[in-house]
Amino acid sequence: xxxxxxxxxxxxxxxxxxxxxxxxxxxxxxxxxxxxxxxxxxxxxxxxxxxxxxxxxxxxxxxxxxxxxxxxxxxxxxxxxxxxxxxxxxxxxxxxxxxxxxxxxxxxxxxxxxxxxxxxxxxxxxxxxxxxxxxxxxxxxxxxxxxxxxxxxxxxxxxxxxxxxxxxxxxxxxxxxxxxxxxxxxxxxxxxxxxxxxxxxxxxxxxxxxxxxxxxxxxxxxxxxxxxxxxxxxxxxxxxxxxxxxxxxxxxxxxxxxxxxxxxxxxxxxxxxxxxx
Amino acid sequence: xxxxxxxxxxxxxxxxxxxxxxxxxxxxxxxxxxxxxxxxxxxxxxxxxxxxxxxxxxxxxxxxxxxxxxxxxxxxxxxxxxxxxxxxxxxxxxxxxxxxxxxxxxxxxxxxxxxxxxxxxxxxxxxxxxxxxxxxxxxxxxxxxxxxxxxxxxxxxxxxxxxxxxxxxxxxxxxxxxxxxxxxxxxxxxxxxxxxxxxxxxxxxxxxxxxxxxxxxxxxxxxxxxxxxxxxxxxxxxxxxxxxxxxxxxxxxxxxxxxxxxxxxxxxxxxxxxxxxxxxxxxxxxxxxxxxxxxxxxx
Numbered sequence: 394x395x396x397x398x399x400x401x402x403x404x405x406x407x408x409x410x411x412x413x414x415x416x417x418x419x420x421x422x423x424x425x426x427x428x429x430x431x432x433x434x435x436x437x438x439x440x441x442x443x444x445x446x447x448x449x450x451x452x453x454x455x456x457x458x459x460x461x462x463x464x465x466x467x468x469x470x471x472x473x474x475x476x477x478x479x480x481x482x483x484x485x486x487x488x489x490x491x492x493x494x495x496x497x498x499x500x501x502x503x504x505x506x507x508x509x510x511x512x513x514x515x516x517x518x519x520x521x522x523x524x525x526x527x528x529x530x531x532x533x534x535x536x537x538x539x540x541x542x543x544x545x546x547x548x549x550x551x552x553x554x555x556x557x558x559x560x561x562x563x564x565x566x567x568x569x570x571x572x573x574x575x576x577x578x579x580x581x582x583x584x585x586x587x588x589x590x591x592x593x594x595x596x597x598x599x600x601x602x603x604x605x606x607x608x609x610x611x612x613x614x615x616x617x618x619x620x621x622x623x624x625x626x627x628x629x630x631x632x633x634x635x636x637x638x639x640x641x642x643x644x645x646x647x648x649x650x651x652x653x654x655x656x657x658x659x660x661x662x663x664x665x666x667x668x669x670x
Numbered sequence: 671x672x673x674x675x676x677x678x679x680x681x682x683x684x685x686x687x688x689x690x691x692x693x694x695x696x697x698x699x700x701x702x703x704x705x706x707x708x709x710x711x712x713x714x715x716x717x718x719x720x721x722x723x724x725x726x727x728x729x730x731x732x733x734x735x736x737x738x739x740x741x742x743x744x745x746x747x748x749x750x751x752x753x754x755x756x757x758x759x760x761x762x763x764x765x766x767x768x769x770x771x772x773x774x775x776x777x778x779x780x781x782x783x784x785x786x787x788x789x790x791x792x793x794x795x796x797x798x799x800x801x802x803x804x805x806x807x808x809x810x811x812x813x814x815x816x817x818x819x820x821x822x823x824x825x826x827x828x829x830x831x832x833x834x835x836x837x838x839x840x841x842x843x844x845x846x847x848x849x850x851x852x853x854x855x856x857x858x859x860x861x862x863x864x865x866x867x868x869x870x871x872x873x874x875x876x877x878x879x880x881x882x883x884x885x886x887x888x889x890x891x892x893x894x895x896x897x898x899x900x901x902x903x904x905x906x907x908x909x910x911x912x913x914x915x916x917x918x919x920x921x922x923x924x925x926x927x928x929x930x931x932x933x934x935x936x937x938x939x940x941x942x943x944x945x946x947x948x949x950x951x952x953x954x955x956x957x958x959x960x961x962x963x964x965x966x967x968x969x
Contacts, residue, residue, distance in 0.1 A: 415746045425777035432769050433762065506760035513724045513754035514777040515746045670687070670718075670727035 415515060418523070422516040426524035429511075434532075442536075445489055449481050449540035453547065456604060467606055471635060478544025479634045480603035482558060483565065483626035486537040490529045490566040491594065494573030498525070498664075499583050508668055518665045526570040526657065533566025534559045541634070554633040561633065564649045565626040571656035578663030602627045622652040675738050677702050677829045677860035678723065683732030685718055685884075692718040694884035696732070698862075700829070705851070705861040707875035707892075709868070709956075711964050715884040716864035717757065720833045723862070724749055737829055750779065753822035757833040757864075759814055761806045767817055768793070768802040771824055778825035788824050795850070796820035812843035819850060830854060832863040836870060848873060868957040878956070882964040892956050899962055900954035901939040907949035908934045917947050929961045938962070 434441075457474035464473040501507040511521055538558060545551060576589050600607060600614050601623040607615055618624040625645040632638050632645075678700035685693040693715045700706045708716050721727035723736055725745035734741035739748040761770055771789045780788045793799045796816040806814060815835070822830060835851065836844040844867075851874055855861055865871055871878050872892045880888045880895075888895055907917045914935045921928045927938045937947060938958060 415750065421779050422777070425773070425779075428776045429762070429773040432765060432773060436764050505762075506756075506758055507762065509726065509756060509758075510760040511777060512726055513749065513756065514774065515750035515779065516777060517746060668726070670685075670721060 417517070418520060419515075422520040423524040423527070425514070425516065426511060426521055427528055430525070430528040441489075441532075445485065445536040446539045446543070448488070449485055450543050452481055452484075453478055453540065453543055457547065460604075469635065472548075474547055475544065475549050475634075476606075476631075477604060478540055478547065478549050479631045480601075480627050481540040481544075482537050482562065482630045483601065483623050484598070484603055485540050486533045486562045486565050486626060487569055487594070487597075487623060489536040490533040490569040491573040492590075493532075494525065494529045494570040495576050495586055495589070496583070498574045498577035499580075499586075502577075502664075502667065503583075508664075512668060518668055519661050522571070522574055522661045522664050523657070526567050526574065526660065529570035529573075530563045530567035533569070534563040537562035537566065541630075549634070552634055554635075554637060557633045558630055561626060561629045561646075561649070564646070564653060565622060568622055568649060568653035568656050571653065571660040574660040575656060575663045578660065578667045597621050597623045600624060619648075622649060625649050625652075675702070676700060676735070677704075677737060678706075678862055679733075679735040680719075680722075681733040683719075683722065683734060684730045685715075685722060685727060686730050691884055693722065693729070696881070696885055698879055698886070700860050700862050702828075702860050703855075703858045704876040705855045705863060705874055707871035707878035708862060708864040708881060709866065709871050709878050709960060710864075710881035711866060714881040714964065716866075716881060717833060718884075719881075720757075720831055720862075720864055723831055724752070724754055750825075751828050753825070753827035753830040755819050755822045755830065755832045755835055757837060759818060761814060761818060761821070763807040764805065766803050766805055767796075767798050767809070770806060770817060770821060774821045775824050780825050788826075792820040792824045795823055812839060812846065815839060815843070815847060816850070819847070823854075827859070829860045829862070832861060834865055835863060836865075836867065844870070868955070868960055872956045880960060880963055887963045888959070895959050896954050896956055900958040902954060903951050904939075904954045904958055905937045905947060905949040905951055906931070906934050907937065907947055917949075920947060927962065929958060931961075 453474065456477045461473040461477075466472055467476045502509075508521060512518065541549070541555060541558060576586070580586065580589070598604070600610065600618040600621050602618065603623070607618045607624065610618070625648040629642060629645045629649070632642050676699050678698060680696055680698040683693055683696045683698075684691065696715070696719060698706075698708075698719070708719060710716050718727055722729050722734060723741070725742040728742050736745070736748040737751050739745070741748065762773065765773070768789060771792050772785070775785045775788050790799075793802055796813075796819065798813060798817060798820070801809065801813065806817065809817065819832075819835065832851065836847050839847070848870065851861065851863070855874070863871075863874065875892060877889065877891055878895065879886050888899065890898070907914065909917070914930075917935050917937065918928050921935075921937045929936045929938070936958060937949070938954065
C-alpha cells in the first residue's frame, strides 16, 4: 500500500511509540516554550535593550540632577542620585515584566493564536504560563540592573551586596509577569489595559519609596506600602547596595515570594479559563 | 497496519457552550492507517470536535480515546504522538521557516541528536528547503500552509488532525496539498480531516462522517454514501425560478427527492420508471448527499 519512494517513506514513517510517562510539570515543555521566546527575542532584543537602558538614564538625569539640586541627601549619607538610582531598579523590573507580559500575552492568544499552537503540542496551560513568567522574570532580572549600572556611571559605589540584585529582580519580576498574564487573562479588550496602568500601576509608585522615602508619607501611605510588592523590591535593592537589615530583609523577600506564588496560581487559573473551553 | 486499536474512538461525546450544544452525542472512529473526513456545514461542530481531541476543549459527556489514551486525563501523552494542523494560521510570522520548525521540534520533545534531521525532513516534506531562512511573513499563502502542515509532522506523529487544511487557497495550491496529504496516508499515518470541500473529502478520505448540528447523520465510504442516498445518477434542470418551482413540485409528487443548487434544481433517483423531467443527466456525487442530509445551507 506504500506507493511512495523510499526516501519519502523514511521521511514520514511514524516514530516508534514513546512509552515514557509524561508528568504534570515537564522540563522539556517549559524548555520548549523558553526556546520559542529566546528565538523570538533574537529578532527584537536591540530595541528592547535600547529602551531599557535609555529610560533609566533619562529618569536619573531628570530626577537625580533636577530634584537632586534641591535635595542634597536623604539621610544615612546617601545622595539623592544614589537613592533614585537604586529605587529605579524596582521600576525597571516592573516595566520589563508586568507591561510586556500584559500586552504580549494578550497578543499571543488573541491575535497571533500562538498559545493555541503550543497547547496542541504536549504542553499544558500550567507549563505554558510558568515558562512565560520565567522568561519574563529572566529578562527583568537583567534589565533591572540597568539603572544600577547607570547610577554607577554617575558615581554610585559598587558593593558586594549588589550581586544579589539579579536574584531580587528575578523574584519580583516573576510576580509581576504573573500579574501581567492574569490581567491579560481576565480583561476582555486590550483597550481596558489603560485602566490597569493608570489605576493600579501608577499609584503603586506613590507608596513604593522610589523617588522619596515612604517614612515621609502619612500613616495610611506607610500601611499601603506594606501591601505593595514594588516597595519590598525597592527596599531590598537599597539594602543590597547600602547594607542589609537582617530580618527586615527576610520579610521583604518573603513578601516578594508570596506575591509571586499568589499571582502565579491566579495567572494559571485565568489562562486555563481563557484557553481551554 | 499492525496496531489494531483505533487511532480515534469517540462515544456519545457532548460539548455545550452555555445554551448551545456544539457537539451532541457524537460517535466517531478513525481506524489506524486510514483517512477519515469530517464533513459538515459551518457550525456543525467540526472545529469543536477537533479541539476536543487535543483537550483544548473538555467534553461534558462521553468517552474520548486517542491513540489508546483516554482524554482528557492522558491527553498530553496523546498530543505527544499526534500532529495538529489548525485551521487558522498561527505560525510565528517574525521567525524564519526553519526557526518555526526548530521551536516545534523542541515542543514535541524531538531528542537533541535528532532535531537537525527532523527539521530537515520537515523542510523536505513542505518543499521549503530553499526557503529555510525566509521569514514567514514573506511566504505566499500556499507556502505558509505547507509549513503549517510540516510543523505538525516534525516529530513523525502516528495520527494527524487536519482542520480545514485547504480553506481559502486557490485550486493549484489545494491540489498540491492534496498530494501531500495523500502521501501521508500512503505511509500508514492515520488522519482525521475536517473539511467542507466535498471534492477534498471524496478524493482523500477512506470514509467520511457527515455531521449536522453536532452529531453524525451518515457515515461510510464516499462512493457507498452516494449510492445509498443519491443513487447512481441525478438530473439537473436549469431554468427560470417559476420553471424550477414547477419541476420541484412535480418531483415531490412523484416521490422523488430534490435539492436546490442556486441556478438549478437537482432531482435525485429519477429516471428509473421513465418519469424523469427534461434535464442534464450526471453521476450523483457526494455533494448531493451532503446537501440532502445537512439541509440546504451549504457553507
